Amino acid sequence: MAYAMTAALQMSPVTDRLTLGRLGWTRPERTRILSSMGQDVSERIPLRELGDEQLVVLCQGDDHAAFAVLVDRYKDRIHWLVRRMVGGPEDEDLTQEVFIKVYGAIPGFRGGSTFKTWIYKIAHNLCLSELRKKGRRGEHLSIDEEGDEKLHRLLPDTRNDLEEEIEKRDLSQSIRTLMERLPPHYRTALTLFYLEQAKYEEIADIMGIPLGTVKTHIHRARLRLRDLLLAEGDLAGLTGGLATDAGDIGGEPK
């Protein structure tokens, strides 16, 4: 029975307490909404197993438990993006602001893009706004995007065990630290592409830039990170200097 199913749609004592308050929805209403979306409600389905779009429709019907599921689902990923874009001690507060903004805007969400793209877009815009504030206060420091993109440090060509040496190094922490030195749009593109597994098209939509620019950002950002790693990171000792077209660096294959 449909109503029996709804009894199982509980997340936690907190969300249950919230949703059972005077907030304008009832469990039969949740069942009705899900049925109207073609969801089979004959069996018990926990809210967390519903798709984003179904949860969004429930949220638009004032279902707070559904919103709590979306928060649980996206909080870490949004936090990663916020932390990598803005950093600083206020990243948790900013992540919270993202969800508050999402909550305020969700009644107007019409599904023009996926919920994932939409929430990242909100997070991205909020981070940009925060960065602008920081910029005004002179707190934002990052290397200039317009640096020399073509000159890369070369690995030394004299070590036979170089491949193994690189393979065994743990570069994660060093890379996270060095990422803070990239411009915000490079950090965003890298985070969305590698960490959030977003497609090029989605990143273009989120960042509001052309598809080709996204590809360029990702490519350049990763090479810039590589150069920083060789210049100042864990692999600084391995570097063989900056490669140029002149001289013998980067000449014949070894």
Next chain:
Amino acid sequence: MKCSEYIEWIGQRLDGSLPRDRFAELEEHLTVCSRCRAEYTLQKKIMGALKEGDPSGLSADFTQRVMARTSEIARARKRAERLEPLVPALVFAAAAIVLFIFRSEVAGVVGPGMDVLGQVLGGPLSRLGSALAGVLPATADMSADSSSFVQRVSQPVIILGTTAALAVASAVWAMRKAAAFIRG
């Protein structure tokens, strides 16, 4: 072609954006160049590290805190929705109060209009009275001077009656909405 150029190609190959006609050349170079093989390993390793999600570091009660705030927002929104119907009632009541306070000024403005109204209504009322007198003789006395009824009623009384009715109706409406709001 120099190794420094292959650095770019390796990056593109790992991104999936290297043109296919360059695949073979890159593969061939990688088989003979240990430095570029190390380069390939390095860039692959960087990609792997970028895919790793570091520990979130969010407070354990993050979701609860967000939900507490959204609940406050939802309650404020509901309050605003319930208050919305009160607005026309309050405007109406305020208009009635203003009308009552400035009734003499309003009477001065509306007075001539009331005279015209009396003259316009006088004829039809007189005819209605005559018709009623014909049907019901008992009403003859009442209707005999109905033609002058509107003109004889004092204008301040009409204004006062109208404003009082408006004020009472508005007050009742506003009180009902306020009671519903408090109950809600």
